[in-house]
Amino acid sequence: DAGVIQSPRHEVTExxxxxxxxxxxxxxHNSLFWYRQTMMxxxxxxxxFNNNVPIDxxxxxxxxxxxxxxxxxxxxxxxxxxxxxxxAVYFCASSQQALVNTEAFFGQGTRLTVV
Amino acid sequence: xxPVQSPQAVILREGEDAVINCSSSKALxxxxxxxxxxxxxxxxLMILLKGGEQKGHEKISAxxxxxxxxxxxxxxxxxxSYSGTYFCGTGGSSNTGKLIFGQGTTLQVKP
Numbered sequence: 001d002a003g004v005i006q007s008p009r010h011e012v013t014e015x016x017x018x019x020x021x022x023x024x025x026x027x028x029h030n031s032l033f034w035y036r037q038t039m040m041x042x043x044x045x046x047x048x049f050n051n052n053v054p055i056d057x058x059x060x061x062x063x064x065x066x067x068x069x070x071x072x073x074x075x076x077x078x079x080x081x082x083x084x085x086x087x088a089v090y091f092c093a094s095s096q097q098a099l100v101n102t103e104a105f106f107g108q109g110t111r112l113t114v115v
Numbered sequence: 116x117x118p119v120q121s122p123q124a125v126i127l128r129e130g131e132d133a134v135i136n137c138s139s140s141k142a143l144x145x146x147x148x149x150x151x152x153x154x155x156x157x158x159x160l161m162i163l164l165k166g167g168e169q170k171g172h173e174k175i176s177a178x179x180x181x182x183x184x185x186x187x188x189x190x191x192x193x194x195x196s197y198s199g200t201y202f203c204g205t206g207g208s209s210n211t212g213k214l215i216f217g218q219g220t221t222l223q224v225k226p
Contacts, residue, residue, distance in 0.1 A: 004156075031212055042117070043157070043202060043216040056213055091156060099212055101145065101164055106156035 004107035006092050012113045018080040021110045024073055025094030033104060034067055034077050035091040043091075049075065050097070082114045116140050118205045120217035127193050127224045135188040135220045137203030145206040146179050146186040147214055152199040160201075161188070193224045 005024040013019050025032045033048040047057040049069045057067070064083070069075040079086055089111050093104040118139040125133050137146060144165045149157040161171025163179035163186055171177070176189045190197055200221045204214035 033212070042218045043204075045213060045215070048212060050212075056211070095212060097212070101162060101168070101170065102212065103147070103159040103162060103170070104212070104214075105159070106149075108156050 004092055004094050004105055006090075006107035006110050008110060009108060010111045010113075012115065013082055015083055015114055016081045017114075018078065019082045019086075019112060019114075021077040021090050021092075021112070023075045023077070023092030023107060025075070025092070026105055027073070028096070029094035029105075030072075030097050031095045031102075031104075032069060032075050033093040033095075034075070035093065035106075036088045037091060037109070038088045046077070079112075082112075084114045087112055087114050117215055118203055118217040120201075120203055120220045122220060123218070124221040125223070127222065129195060129224055129226055130192055131224075133190045133193060133222060135190070135201050135203075135222070137186045137188075137205070137217055139184045139205050141184065141205075141207055143179075143181065143184050143186075143205050144208055146177075147204040147206070148175070148177060148186075148188050149202045149204065149216075150197075150199045151202065151219075157202060190222070193222075195224050195226065198222055198224045 007022045034046040037043045046059045047067045052069045067077045089109045091109045093106040095102045095104040146163045148160040151157040179186045200219040204216045
């Protein structure tokens, strides 16, 4: 398996623009997680899905952020409008199930820079 | 509440040992350990569960003190490849995959 695939790897956008990050989880994994990593706040869980259904979105910073999982092999994280403070590395991870005895596999991340 | 990791950073020579600690103010059901090399994704190392179950790499050892809400990761006879940032992620319930990660401990192993 190719692992968790994220695109794009790097994104530079201007403040106010819409940004869409994409993720393809490992085939057969039922759970998908979106994380944001910054120096100040570390690795934060934004939202996670189980069987394509959002289970916990309490980490989504504000209404400018939205995430969807239309099917088992694809998820998006959208920021509209983007702001400079959204600059971070965004990771997608998947696991076989959303249980604490199951390891997560991370994608390579998308480095987002909002100028 | 984010777990607290200590130390924040450590520098070792090859062959030396290190211990990384993770402490939470909340009751824990599980502790996950991941290692992240610069510019790369975090990679799974180990899971420790309430009750003593463990899952992870054979060469990595860790402990989980449920009463103290603490976990420690033991890196023995360190190798250059051990360099990176180590994160603990804590889970407070058995029926959710939600983890809260610590700020990380940066480990540098020198020849």
